[in-house]
Amino acid sequence: MLEYAWLIPVIPFVAFLLIALLPKRTLFWEDGAVYGIAGAFGALALSVIVIWQVLMGETLTVDAPRTTWIIVGDFQIEFGIWIDQLTAIMLLVVSVVGTLVVIYSGGYMHEEGEGRRRYYAEIMLFISVMYGLVISDNYLQMFIFWELVGLCSYLLIGFWYTKPSAASAAKRAFIVTRVGDIMFMAGIIILFKYVGNLDFAQLFSESTAHQVPSDMMTLATALIFGGAIGKSAQFPLHEWLPDAMEGPTTVSALIHAATMVKAGVYLIARSYPLLVQAPDSLLLVAVIGGVTALIAATVALAANDIKRVLAYSTISQLGYMILGLGAGGYLVIHANSPGGYAAATFHLMNHAFFKALLFLCAGSVIHAIGTNDMRLMGGLGRKMRITSTTMLVGAIAIAGIPPFSGFWSKDEVLAAVYHAGEFDPAFFLLWAMGIATAFMTAFYMFRMWFMTFAGEPRSDYHAHESPKIMTVPLMILAGLAMVSGFALFIGEGFKGFMERSIEELVPGTAHETVGDVAVGIFTDPLTYVSLVLAVVGILLAYRMYYVPGFDRSVFAKGFSGKLQRALENRWYISKFYDDFAIRVVYAFSLVADLFDRYVIDGLVNGFAYLGGRGGNVLRRAQDGNVQRYTSLIIVGICLLLILVLYVLPWGGW
Amino acid sequence: MIPIEYWLVFSSLLFVIGAYGVMTRRNAIVVLMCIEIMLNAANINLVMFSSYHTVLHGTADPSGQAFALFSIAIAAAEVAVGLAIILSVYRRYQTIDVDKINILRW
Numbered sequence: 001m002l003e004y005a006w007l008i009p010v011i012p013f014v015a016f017l018l019i020a021l022l023p024k025r026t027l028f029w030e031d032g033a034v035y036g037i038a039g040a041f042g043a044l045a046l047s048v049i050v051i052w053q054v055l056m057g058e059t060l061t062v063d064a065p066r067t068t069w070i071i072v073g074d075f076q077i078e079f080g081i082w083i084d085q086l087t088a089i090m091l092l093v094v095s096v097v098g099t100l101v102v103i104y105s106g107g108y109m110h111e112e113g114e115g116r117r118r119y120y121a122e123i124m125l126f127i128s129v130m131y132g133l134v135i136s137d138n139y140l141q142m143f144i145f146w147e148l149v150g151l152c153s154y155l156l157i158g159f160w161y162t163k164p165s166a167a168s169a170a171k172r173a174f175i176v177t178r179v180g181d182i183m184f185m186a187g188i189i190i191l192f193k194y195v196g197n198l199d200f201a202q203l204f205s206e207s208t209a210h211q212v213p214s215d216m217m218t219l220a221t222a223l224i225f226g227g228a229i230g231k232s233a234q235f236p237l238h239e240w241l242p243d244a245m246e247g248p249t250t251v252s253a254l255i256h257a258a259t260m261v262k263a264g265v266y267l268i269a270r271s272y273p274l275l276v277q278a279p280d281s282l283l284l285v286a287v288i289g290g291v292t293a294l295i296a297a298t299v300a301l302a303a304n305d306i307k308r309v310l311a312y313s314t315i316s317q318l319g320y321m322i323l324g325l326g327a328g329g330y331l332v333i334h335a336n337s338p339g340g341y342a343a344a345t346f347h348l349m350n351h352a353f354f355k356a357l358l359f360l361c362a363g364s365v366i367h368a369i370g371t372n373d374m375r376l377m378g379g380l381g382r383k384m385r386i387t388s389t390t391m392l393v394g395a396i397a398i399a400g401i402p403p404f405s406g407f408w409s410k411d412e413v414l415a416a417v418y419h420a421g422e423f424d425p426a427f428f429l430l431w432a433m434g435i436a437t438a439f440m441t442a443f444y445m446f447r448m449w450f451m452t453f454a455g456e457p458r459s460d461y462h463a464h465e466s467p468k469i470m471t472v473p474l475m476i477l478a479g480l481a482m483v484s485g486f487a488l489f490i491g492e493g494f495k496g497f498m499e500r501s502i503e504e505l506v507p508g509t510a511h512e513t514v515g516d517v518a519v520g521i522f523t524d525p526l527t528y529v530s531l532v533l534a535v536v537g538i539l540l541a542y543r544m545y546y547v548p549g550f551d552r553s554v555f556a557k558g559f560s561g562k563l564q565r566a567l568e569n570r571w572y573i574s575k576f577y578d579d580f581a582i583r584v585v586y587a588f589s590l591v592a593d594l595f596d597r598y599v600i601d602g603l604v605n606g607f608a609y610l611g612g613r614g615g616n617v618l619r620r621a622q623d624g625n626v627q628r629y630t631s632l633i634i635v636g637i638c639l640l641l642i643l644v645l646y647v648l649p650w651g652g653w
Numbered sequence: 654m655i656p657i658e659y660w661l662v663f664s665s666l667l668f669v670i671g672a673y674g675v676m677t678r679r680n681a682i683v684v685l686m687c688i689e690i691m692l693n694a695a696n697i698n699l700v701m702f703s704s705y706h707t708v709l710h711g712t713a714d715p716s717g718q719a720f721a722l723f724s725i726a727i728a729a730a731e732v733a734v735g736l737a738i739i740l741s742v743y744r745r746y747q748t749i750d751v752d753k754i755n756i757l758r759w
Contacts, residue, residue, distance in 0.1 A: 626751070
């Protein structure tokens with residue numbers, strides 16, 4: 001059954017073609033939403049079957065059926081599928097979140113009219129290529145889908161392309177991630193140079209380690225990670241993601257929870273067999289992840305746009321995943337433990353559910369009152385009971401309060417980072433950053449929740465609860481956000497499950513039973529550190545944003561005021577890029593312009609001028625004055641005579 | 654007999670004086686006169702080498718003198734033509750300054 005997994009991306013792709021090409025009157029309800037939902041459900045059903053089979057212990061990796069795409073002489077490129085535990089997790093995330101987002105869109109996009117057809121077509125293509133990405137069995141195939149994911153996110157972020165901010169956000173997302181894509185491509189080119197093949201089956205085999213010199217392996221893996229930096233919005237290429245909020249909220253949910261940004265994390269997890277051969281790259285991965293988590297969390301503290309808070313929280317949580325993968329690599333190398341890898345992928349799954357939930361809740365709020373600005377909200381909890389309750393579930397999950405999902409995976413990531421500290425002390429610092437991030441996450445999520453739903457209305461709005469087609473997906477996601485953390489304890493446990501996808505890397509590791517995992521979590525004092533910090537964060541948000549009479553203006557003065565303004569301006573990173581673009585690129589353009597005008601044109605004009613002036617000088621010789629001709633002839637003869645009589649004999653000719 | 658170097662220096666001086674006059678003088682008649690001086694410098698050379706032929710080779714060779722006569726005849730014809738041109742130029746332009754007769758120059 002697994003060999004039919006290639007049908008998973010085909011089904012949404014067929015839906016995309018139908019929506020895009022069918023005559024308008026055959027699109028039925030909501031201009032094609034029916035085909036979208038049908039396609040998403042078809043892929044979901046197949047994914048569930050595949051996931052079930054993987055859970056039963058079947059995988060399809062090295063011996064998967066393959067088809068030849070290009071033959072050039074002896075060289076051929078093959079396409080195939082690669083189904084293992086990691087693929088199963090990604091399929092789960094993409095299918096569940098993708099399907100719920102498409103259903104939710106049925107209500108959310110209702111007012112878009114003609115644009116809905118384009119919307120559903122693009123979103124089905126987006127889901128389709130993301131499925132294609134996760135089942136790819138070689139880097140080239142993956143890169144093609146990787147670029148298609150970038151293209152779809154460009155199209156969807158720029159859905160309202162007549163709005164200049166949306167058009168520029170789309171361009172920014174495309175161009176910034178393209179910087180990462182180039183690095184990714186450079187990385188796989190290096191691998192291709194040494195191995196001559198981009199199939200995972202060959203790259204991940206034992207022999208690859210001997211074919212690629214270790215410094216080249218470090219470079220290649222660091223470049224591949226560069227692709228993830230762009231796609232997963234890691235520092236310093238993270239600024240496109242908050243701007244991507246210009247698209248419809250459903251698109252944000254899809255990008256943040258299931259597709260675009262998860263592709264980068266998936267890439268790192270997929271490249272693990274290569275990464276563990278390059279500890280320097282792993283350290284880079286971990287440091288970038290930790291720095292991103294911290295920076296993004298601080299910016300989220302001061303954001304006033306509800307979607308922007310969520311966007312920065314996504315960046316921060318992605319930082320966690322990347323940090324967990326980096327630390328996990330050290331654990332694989334030194335401790336023969338898959339703990340970090342499992343923790344990061346676990347967080348990837350949990351985050352997909354609660355972040356999709358949070359975004360769709362935010363979409364519901366925006367749908368109801370028509371603004372993103374939390375300063376104009378307040379008191380929505382009474383009007384929108386389902387949205388406010390489900391969003392509270394999401395906020396608790398991301399803040400890391402047990403027993404909701406975020407607690408388990410975040411704790412596992414932090415524990416993995418802390419243990420990696422035994423092998424490189426830098427990880428202790430990264431762990432401290434992670435803990436600080438956990439505290440801030442709890443604070444800003446509840447700040448957002450209190451500002452939106454609690455207290456009194458701060459503007460004149462007429463809110464109403466969203467229709468059922470929107471609230472049902474919210475409730476399903478809330479349920480998942482509550483229980484997905486328990487995957488750690490079901491059957492062989494999430495760790496035992498993920499361990500098998502990299503079992504060649506951790507041979508003979510002592511398998512942790514579910515009981516061990518639970519005991520490990522609850523006897524570790526670090527668990528309580530992060531838990532207490534999360535609770536303190538929530539209480540602080542409660543004190544500052546819920547209890548009336550708290551004067552927040554004290555923070556606007558002096559150093560804290562400066563800090564606040566820095567945060568509101570996103571640490572000036574965005575400004576830096578703008579300035580960079582304006583000043584440096586403009587200055588460069590000026591120089592190029594001057595070069596063109598004075599050097600290139602100057603050269604051309606100079607030759608013309610030289611010819612003109614030279615002619616002016618030379619024509620004096622041809623002035624028709626016979627006496628001057630005579631003089632020149634005589635001088636010439638004298639010179640020739642001197643040459644022939646004296647110079648040439650003297651030179652020895 | 655006057656040494657050959659004296660003749661050579663003398664004819665060279667004549668030639669250079671003539672050449673200098675041709676290059677610098679503006680009066681067409683003076684230019685014509687200078688050309689005559691140069692021709693005569695050449696004639697002196699021809700006659701001189703002719704008379705030295707006997708001294709150097711023991712046999713007489715009159716062809717140098719014949720050339721000199723020939724050259725004088727041509728010079729006479731040339732002066733006649735040159736003066737005729739200068740005369741008609743003077744009638745046309747009321748000047749024989751070679752710098753002012755520039756209607757064919759750029």
